[in-house]
Amino acid sequence: MEQWKKNLIVLWFGQFLVMAGMTMVIPFLSLYLQFDLGLTDKHEIGIWAGVIFAGNFVTSFIFQPIWGKLADRYGRKMMLLRSGFGMAIVMALMGFATNPWHLLLLRMLNGTISGFNPASVALISATTPKNRMGFAMGTIQSGGIAGTILGPFMGGLLADTIGFRPIFYLTGALLFAASLLALFVVKEPFDRVKAAARIQASVIEGFRRLSRIPELTSLFAVTFLIQFAMMSPMTLMPLYVQELHGTTANLAFFAGFVGSVTGLSNLIASPLLGRLSDRVGAERVLGVALIGAALAFIPQAFAGTVWQLLLARFVLGIFLGGLIPAVNALIRKYTPDGMESRAYSFNSSTLGLGNMVGPITGGALSGWIGIQGLFIVSAVMLLVNAAWVWQSLLRKRPINIKGRAGE
The missing domain is CATH 1.20.1250.20 (MFS general substrate transporter like domains)
Incomplete structure (x- = not known):
């Protein structure tokens, strides 16, 4: 092997x-x-x-x-x-x-x-x-x-x-x-001598250097918004399921099922969409998955039954399965040599930021717009992010990002 x-x-x-x-x-x-x-x-x-x-x-x-x-x-x-x-x-x-x-x-x-x-x-x-x-x-x-x-x-x-x-x-x-x-x-073929010879920027300077690459800032935004959109309605989801279900019978089962169905479809779709991105390009998969995920939030706001909500969240999980693998592949593509781990760590930090900010913001906004409004907000934010990704990644760019390693 x-x-x-x-x-x-x-x-x-x-x-x-x-x-x-x-x-x-x-x-x-x-x-x-x-x-x-x-x-x-x-x-x-x-x-x-x-x-x-x-x-x-x-x-x-x-x-x-x-x-x-x-x-x-x-x-x-x-x-x-x-x-x-x-x-x-x-x-x-x-x-x-x-x-x-x-x-x-x-x-x-x-x-x-x-x-x-x-x-x-x-x-x-x-x-x-x-x-x-x-x-x-x-x-x-x-x-x-x-x-x-x-x-x-x-x-x-x-x-x-x-x-x-x-x-x-x-x-x-x-x-x-x-x-x-x-x-x-x-095993990792890591050349410590070569790595030691590179000028090691501070954490702040490394962030500044990476943030100057528009492709990377749009990818970090994708990671943050995915987590924000997923986590902002999460604490309210059991109450929404209760409202749709209309009874306390099997309520815990349906609440748990709604919470896990997105992960199940994500688990199935991630390797398949990752393989597809090898053939058609990670940029295209990312763009389509962003639009698909945004549109999948909309029917969740208008669900009339638990089963409609389950179907919408299953579809959402399929598109989410194309987002993170595409983001990770593209981070490697656009990051200057020698800064790959730092780029992935910043991306992990934006994911953690989404985990923290999402539930807080969702709880604060829910009093005014309800959980249905949170779904619409998530859809709009992802559509805006899709336009950003199209501008920075899908349009032809004249400069090779790898050439910026010495900046």
Whole structure:
């Protein structure tokens, strides 16, 4: 088997375990705070659960660019192993928490040392043949999506069978095993001498240099808006499902189904659309997927039944399956040599920013426009972004971006 395929298989499982570990706590976090950490007031539990869950994303947003800079200097595999083994230890320590502050600080530490996903994507982009880039990006994306979908399900199942604390120990052990597998199987042809010879810009200067490339700024905007559009109505979705369903019978099942159906279609479509982008070009797939995703938000605002909402969100997931792989492939294409990891880290930060800003903005706007209005806002924003992408990527540009490496 070719080495790039070995890398892809191992890092697919790594992505799956990292995202499953991040989302596995969702079903039982409030219960863990109540039964194991001694909180009794429901309002207090709700506040702590929200802060603890968000703490990981806050520190991750801040530190991702720093790890990206170090990855360009010392290699993506080193940063991948640093993050994998570090998160394995921190995850296991969460099982020893005795009060909410311990859990919050550990979640923030976990976000600080995270970076497995952008390092994986950067390593795959550096080792995969150009004519298979779309397929590889779609496949690696499907690993993260699968972990995001199955993580809460596995967390809820394990909480009922082995209890809360052992889940953290098990997740830490699985992350350690995935990192160990990456240590021995994954290989990266990284030239440290050549990397050391390059002038290493600061994080701020690196951001300024990359932000001068219009193609990259439009791609970062795509990543932010995808997450913003997905997360802004998410906290209100169970109430919307209840409104459409009209009864409490099987309400939890339908709410969970609506939440996961987009991920399921995304999981199926990502490798297929990634392979298509290898044939027709990632720019074209990105443009069509952006317009399709924008249009798929509109029928969600006018759904009359839960099944209509489910169908619209399934279609949305198909188009989302073409967005992230295309974005990752194009970031590699337009990033100057030697700054690939930094570009992927900035992209990961914009994703985290969407995760933070989306629910806050959605909750604030819902009082005026309702969840239906949020769907329309998301559609409009994605259509505007599609026009931006057309202007910066799909029109013929006279300058080769790789020629800007010395800027």
